Amino acid sequence: MLDRDSNGVSLTGNLLQTSTNTLGMAKVLPGDIIGSTTTHLAGPGTHVYDSKICASIIGSVSTVSASASSKSGKPTLSIPRVPSRSLSQPLKLTTLPALNSIVLCRITRVQQRQASASILLVDASPTTLVPESLTHLTSTTASSEDIYFSAVLRREDVRLTEKDKIVMNESFRVGDIVRATVISLGDEKNYYISTGGNEFGVVIARSEEGNAMVPASWKEMKDAVTGRVELRKVAKPV
16 A cells, blocks of 8 residues: 555655646755656656656645647646745744754855855755745855855865865856755854755756756756756765
């Protein structure tokens, strides 16, 4: 028997399987596998990677049954965007980062030996997302200094191996959304975070042309429009 959550969504490993005639409301993060191209079509808010349909944005999975005129006969998986929320109503963070917390961060500055970031979400599990915060996580214009916690990602904490070969601007760019873990509560100004581990790294990025990017390998992301490849420390889709 398959386990099901409160929304009737079947959970099989990391794959979220939804009924072809119901609306699945499972919360997902970018990179999460939500279906397969053998059984579903990829809709807005998703992308295809290695025959798997993955989330491109943060939100709830929606399944639309195939129409009578559809040639494929497959239902479509999509993730609707949440309407923008006025920046005059800043996001209130009620959970403080703690040691080993999983966080989503926006990179705000990249230097030779470290990167600065703003912590957007604490304990970044798909089941703990608050709908009101979704647009802020993908926004690149929100002023984060007064709203979010500050964090530092040192060069030696980017990955677990070949630390002496790490180049910061080949791992992250300003505006990247990164999944990381808190390794130290740091000082009064900054938390210390790490992306050491396959599940940690960049989950959302835009190319130099401003287009959305999708994972190409553990160290590369590809422009979804032009196909151009850029270097990143990429989080493995989960």
